[in-house]
Amino acid sequence: MKQIIIIAIIFASINLFSQTEYNKFEERGSITIGVLQGGGSLIGADLEFLLTDYFGFQIGAGMVGFGGGLNYHFKPSIKSSFLSLQYWHQGIGDSFFQSLISSNFVLRFKKLLTAQIGLGIPLERGPAMPNDFKQSPIMLTYAIGFYMPF
Numbered sequence: 001m002k003q004i005i006i007i008a009i010i011f012a013s014i015n016l017f018s019q020t021e022y023n024k025f026e027e028r029g030s031i032t033i034g035v036l037q038g039g040g041s042l043i044g045a046d047l048e049f050l051l052t053d054y055f056g057f058q059i060g061a062g063m064v065g066f067g068g069g070l071n072y073h074f075k076p077s078i079k080s081s082f083l084s085l086q087y088w089h090q091g092i093g094d095s096f097f098q099s100l101i102s103s104n105f106v107l108r109f110k111k112l113l114t115a116q117i118g119l120g121i122p123l124e125r126g127p128a129m130p131n132d133f134k135q136s137p138i139m140l141t142y143a144i145g146f147y148m149p150f
Contacts, residue, residue: 027149030078032060032114034145039067040088040100050078058084065090071106078149081107088120088141096126102141114147 029049037060038044044062046069051057053076059068069086084104091097104118120141129135 027078030147030149032145032147034114034143036141036143037145038062039065039086040090040141040143041065048078056082058086064092064095066092069104079108079110081105084116084118086118086141091126091128095128097128098122098126098135099124100139100141104141108147112146112148113144115142115144117142 029047032046032048033044035043037046039060039062041060041062041064044060044065046058046060046067048056048058048071050073054073056071056073056078057068058071060066065088067086067088069084071082071084073080073082084106086102086104087099088102089096089099100120100122102118102120104116106114106116108114118141120139121137122135122139125135
């Protein structure tokens with residue numbers, strides 16, 4: 001009789017542990033560092049947080065510039081690719097070149113690498129832009145970098 005009770009307790013305890021669902025840490029943010037990140041800076045960083053499962057907000061800065069954006073992820077994950085509406089401010093003070101608004105497709109690979117391409121519309125010319133510079137009404141925007149979710 002003792003053996004049946006011991007076997008029953010063992011099976012019950014195994015079954016209880018097998019039904020336990022461990023809480024998985026869900027990554028809701030990421031940092032991206034790279035070329036033309038952080039509002040089109042030469043070298044910059046962007047910090048993104050998911051506001052919902054699909055929508056995120058990003059803000060960034062770098063050498064010499066800053067920017068921000070609203071992102072729509074294709075999957076409910078910070079690691080997924082997304083569409084982004086971004087503001088780029090390239091330069092600060094006397095080195096201010098231009099500001100623009102851009103819509104971009106951002107490709108996030110499963111690990112580390114990210115790249116983006118899009119079209120931007122210039123909003124403002126800065127003192128660092130030469131007077132004889134002919135600015136196109138639409139321009140290509142792009143960036144490449146490494147991202148780390150957290």
